[in-house]
Amino acid sequence: MSKPHTKIALIEAASRLFRMRGYEGISLNDILKEVNIPKGSLYHYFPNGKEELAVEAIHHTKDIVLAWIEESFEQIGDPVQAVQDHIRQLATLLRDETEPVGFPIGTIAAEKHSTNEPIRSACQAAFEEWRELYSTKFFEAGYSEKLAKDYGVFILATIEGGILLSLTTKSEESLLIIADQIPFILSKREN
Amino acid sequence: MSKPHTKIALIEAASRLFRMRGYEGISLNDILKEVNIPKGSLYHYFPNGKEELAVEAIHHTKDIVLAWIEESFEQIGDPVQAVQDHIRQLATLLRDETEPVGFPIGTIAAEKHSTNEPIRSACQAAFEEWRELYSTKFFEAGYSEKLAKDYGVFILATIEGGILLSLTTKSEESLLIIADQIPFILSKREN
DNA sequence: AATTGATTAGACCGATCAGTCTAATATAAT
DNA sequence: ATTATATTAGACTGATCGGTCTAATCAATT
Numbered sequence: 190m191s192k193p194h195t196k197i198a199l200i201e202a203a204s205r206l207f208r209m210r211g212y213e214g215i216s217l218n219d220i221l222k223e224v225n226i227p228k229g230s231l232y233h234y235f236p237n238g239k240e241e242l243a244v245e246a247i248h249h250t251k252d253i254v255l256a257w258i259e260e261s262f263e264q265i266g267d268p269v270q271a272v273q274d275h276i277r278q279l280a281t282l283l284r285d286e287t288e289p290v291g292f293p294i295g296t297i298a299a300e301k302h303s304t305n306e307p308i309r310s311a312c313q314a315a316f317e318e319w320r321e322l323y324s325t326k327f328f329e330a331g332y333s334e335k336l337a338k339d340y341g342v343f344i345l346a347t348i349e350g351g352i353l354l355s356l357t358t359k360s361e362e363s364l365l366i367i368a369d370q371i372p373f374i375l376s377k378r379e380n
Numbered sequence: 381m382s383k384p385h386t387k388i389a390l391i392e393a394a395s396r397l398f399r400m401r402g403y404e405g406i407s408l409n410d411i412l413k414e415v416n417i418p419k420g421s422l423y424h425y426f427p428n429g430k431e432e433l434a435v436e437a438i439h440h441t442k443d444i445v446l447a448w449i450e451e452s453f454e455q456i457g458d459p460v461q462a463v464q465d466h467i468r469q470l471a472t473l474l475r476d477e478t479e480p481v482g483f484p485i486g487t488i489a490a491e492k493h494s495t496n497e498p499i500r501s502a503c504q505a506a507f508e509e510w511r512e513l514y515s516t517k518f519f520e521a522g523y524s525e526k527l528a529k530d531y532g533v534f535i536l537a538t539i540e541g542g543i544l545l546s547l548t549t550k551s552e553e554s555l556l557i558i559a560d561q562i563p564f565i566l567s568k569r570e571n
Numbered sequence: 572a573a574t575t576g577a578t579t580a581g582a583c584c585g586a587t588c589a590g591t592c593t594a595a596t597a598t599a600a601t
Numbered sequence: 602a603t604t605a606t607a608t609t610a611g612a613c614t615g616a617t618c619g620g621t622c623t624a625a626t627c628a629a630t631t
Contacts, residue, residue, distance in 0.1 A: 298548045
């Protein structure tokens with residue numbers, strides 16, 4: 190029946206490569222070489238070429254990160270501590286060899302937000318899902334709806350920026366400092 | 381004597397274009413067309429080509445942003461309010477037509493941190509100078525040295541992430557939410 | 572005026588890009 | 602077995618990339 194193993198392999202490779210070097214930094218040949226597949230197959234599964242593959246890769250990356258955030262919240266009840274733990278994990282996983290985190294959606298979002306609407310939209314959807322997960326967890330823990338939403342945005346922004354700083358400085362320090370600050374910052378006030 | 385007006389124009393155009401579309405998203409011809417200058421002039425002033433121009437453009441962008449942050453701190457004494465004001469200004473200037481802020485250093489940093497050391501290093505220097513300015517202002521306002529440093533990192537990360545979110549969602553909302561949160565977050569504690 | 576170096580000018584180069592095309596081959600359905 | 606469809610295969614294309622090169626021209630000095 191369905192053995193689109195090739196398609197899945199392409200999406201996974203694209204997800205990983207785009208995460209590390211962005212959209213313009215990775216060529217279709219880079220991806221094909223990684224999966225050892227001819228160009229005909231790529232255009233068979235993705236008739237719209239690089240853009241279509243990128244959109245699916247972004248969805249895939251979004252799902253990976255979403256499940257990974259979920260995991261932190263499931264293992265640690267308190268959402269503040271869960272976020273803190275999650276950032277610390279991120280710091281150590283940034284340069285992981287098997288499944289490097291890279292800048293999950295950030296590089297592509299930064300590159301293409303103004304020039305490729307389908308990609309921008311896919312990145313926006315990813316950010317919104319992540320933010321919504323944070324917000325939901327804070328709301329469930331008793332934070333007001335407004336505060337839960339705002340904290341979601343704040344956490345997401347801080348993490349994205351922290352990743353960028355850590356990658357650029359080649360050091361975990363920025364993310365670890367941010368993790369340390371988290372409990373002082375996410376207080377359960379009302380406004 | 382010295383009339384490298386051409387060189388300055390190249391740096392300014394490169395700074396603006398790289399800010400908007402990143403390193404790989406802008407070709408040398410894009411820059412030359414913008415300044416209306418032949419390729420020979422570019423390679424006369426920048427023998428090492430695109431990379432060298434990019435490094436100088438990053439320095440230029442760094443200086444612009446640095447002066448602009450300074451301005452906020454000079455106009456508003458309280459550093460917390462200065463940061464808040466500065467983020468709100470940023471929100472409105474993001475898509476400015478004459479001097480668009482774009483993602484000042486972020487896109488290039490995200491793209492090239494792992495593949496081009498001179499560019500990565502220039503981006504790191506920019507981030508560090510901005511962070512140091514924030515930290516200095518907080519320290520001068522009576523925050524402990526450690527807290528001032530950590531707040532500098534935190535503010536910088538949050539702003540970078542906030543820009544990315546606002547650009548991707550094509551909305552000022554993320555940055556404005558972050559600005560609203562700032563006064564609750566930057567308390568003058570000791571640790 | 573002559574000389575010299577700085578700058579402008581843009582044609583040109585090889586490499587690489589995303590994407591196209593045709594044919595071969597594998598797989599499934601009848 | 603035959604047909605039809607899905608998939609593989611990779612040579613090829615036109616465009617564009619960063620970068621090179623040589624010649625023309627401008628500006629300053631003598």
